[in-house]
Amino acid sequence: MTVEKLIEVAHEIVGKYELSNADFSAGTVGATLLTAKGNVYTGINIEVACGIGFCAEHSAIAEMLKNRETEIEMIVATNAESIIPPCGRCRELMFQVDNKNLNTKVYLSKEKYMTLDELLPNRWKPSI
DSSP states (O other): OOHHHHHHHHHHHOSOOOOSSTTOEEEEEEEEEEETTSOEEEEEEEEOGGGOOBOHHHHHHHHHHHTTOOOEEEEEEEOSSSBOOOOHHHHHHHHHHOGGGGGOEEESSSSOEEEHHHHOTTOOOOOO
């Protein structure tokens, strides 16, 4: 799958998802990832009270894990207008799910990506 197709799929799932409170939102960000096995998983964000929401990347990673995969080849997140980089929490999750994900291509624009290793130089390490 090409990065153009990943971006297209992420844009397609971005939208207004009705929640019970007008101050809450879901789907303002969509994420698409391609695994090392060639499978594609998507996710949307959820923004609700008390910080209990989650990022679109988390949602896509959960779908991937449900299918017993852990290694991400490439990932992209978009809002309605553009590609957006993953937050630090998302970057750390990708690493902690599988250390091989340091090689993941994280797209910052249609033309530019950085590896997770480049974006997460000072990652969490367990204390021994």
